[in-house]
Amino acid sequence: MAAADARIGVVVITHNRRAELDRTLRRLRELPEAPAVVVVDNASTDGTAEAVRRDHPWADLVAGRTNLGAVGRNVGVERLTTAYVAFCDDDTWWAPGSLTRAADVLDAHPDVAVVTARILVEPGGREDPIVAELRDSPVRGRAGLPGPALGSFLAGASVVRREAFRAAGGFHPRLWLGGEEELLAADLAAAGWELCYLADLTVHHEASSQRDARRRLQDGIRNTLWFTWLRRPLPAALRRTGVILGQLRPSPTTAAGLLAAVRGLPWVLRERRVLPAHAEARFRALEAAQRRSTARQYRG
Known part of the structure; x- marks a missing residue:
């Protein structure tokens, strides 16, 4: 294993996707950044927690008794002490080098709270259609941002500044899951933080068939x-x-x-x-x- 980049950790939320989570954790384990990883299991009933304990003892597992939805990410953030936190869904994973690049950018731009990555849809590695909208964002941020300014972000493909995330309250429990990012993004912007897209960060997404x-x-x-x-x-x-x-x-x-x-x-x-x-x-x-x-x- 490479020396861990102590600046950044990863939070993965999951619910009843044991096979997909196993693939994602194996990918994260291979990253050169060797990030600390917190898995928040949202009350799975398919043996997910047991599989993580058995096959991935290196990950910090939080086995929830209820499905917290996006608020599971808040729980994961509280378990980490890193300056930056990358979010990951159980059917997404970060490309090698992207976490270090994100940390470098956030180090260099202390007013940026969120950076969002390019998303490649697997199998095949084609760009998700949302990427064009991120790249061509009409939002105007301050001069000198490292990428196009954004109004909102995609949680499963973003890295957040932990102090900004916590100060804004994280994801609101009332919203649970589904478009939960917009409210947090607005409150970050209201507090003076910037959000931006970085084309040289990459997240892979192989959508799970297990979804409601x-x-x-x-x-x-x-x-x-x-x-x-x-x-x-x-x-x-x-x-x-x-x-x-x-x-x-x-x-x-x-x-x-x-x-x-x-x-x-x-x-x-x-x-x-x-x-x-x-x-x-x-x-x-x-x-x-x-x-x-x-x-x-x-x-x-």
Whole structure:
């Protein structure tokens, strides 16, 4: 094993994907950075925790009793003491050298809280369609950023500055999973942090077939609407809501997502905190791209 890069660790969340997690951990174990790895098992019932203990005793395992969704990442961050934390899903893995490069960039740019990598879809190594949108981001950050400024990020392909992540509260437990990054990104921007895309970081993604597509769609619709009304000013919230509703195809799943969003309105109104102008400008800049996007839409 190479000498560990003490600046950066990895948090992997998983649920009932024992085979995929095994592949990811084997890939992470081979990295030249030899990062500390925390696995947060979100109450799997397929023997995942037992397999990690048996086959990957070098990883720090947190075997949860309930499925915390994205909040499992918060748990993992608290287990690490590294300055930077790379997130990894159980069906993604970081390319050799990318973690060191991310740490170098974050060292050199102390106002950057998140860097997001290029995503290659496996098998085949083709770019995920979202990469073009990250590369051509219309968001304007400060001059001299190491890559295009972003309004939000993709958790399974990003490295965060631990102090910024913790200060912003991490991923909100109310959102659980599905579009959970947008609220955290907004709060980081409101606090003055930058987020950017780095083309020379690479994450591989071989999508698992073990996924509840209907649940992800339902929660994604709900969370996108909740974020919109939690943080966007009224005119922007109305515009964005109109775009979201216009993209949805009628189905029981989309109806359930909308109903869940409506049921959460009392909480949203109590917690509503409109973004300061500099942070809202990032999301306003994304509006045209969001209308055109085919990479990330909740259609049903």
